[in-house]
Amino acid sequence: MKSLREVLDNKLTGLHYGNRILLPFGAHVLKAVVENDIVMDFSNAKKGAAYNITRDFTELYFYDYRDLSEVVTEYETIKLVCVENGKDVFTLSNHVKIALYLKEKHILEIEELNDDILFLE
Template structure:
């Protein structure tokens, strides 16, 4: 199982199916920005998103989207603030800001957010 740093360095992709994305690492998600929705509440609430971390991946379900591929344009990305599971979550140096790009054939590109792009954790 790769960690976030390795996934970014090796350009490993995730997956997307409908309103579900799968990330090839184990992470604590702190914040998600998708479209104009800012999601920080990951409790069992039906609004927003829910997260499940397995031994092999982290998956996120977006309740307010039926199909991410259809609903996000080619210039839009999903932005995440997250921490590798097991790392000290309270140390800001461990926080990552990544963007997810929806590609065809269920491919999900995972990249660090460029410094030019606006993202506030």
């Protein structure tokens, strides 16, 4: 599996299908924002969101949405705070903020959040 840094530096893309997102790296998700929903419950209780790290990717389900592409418009993003799998979650410098852009043909563009886009952990 690719590393988070490798994905960001090489502008590698993920995938999105309905309410499911596939990230081409392994990561623990600490916080997500879709529209104005702040999701911090990843307890897999069929509300909020849940993620699963497989051998090849990380998949993320948003239970409150049927199709994310219907609600996340052209200039909007899904924002995540995540920590690469294997790194220390408790070291704040390992927390990475990323923006996910939902593009056509299920392509998911992944960018590290720049200083312009406001996202407070």
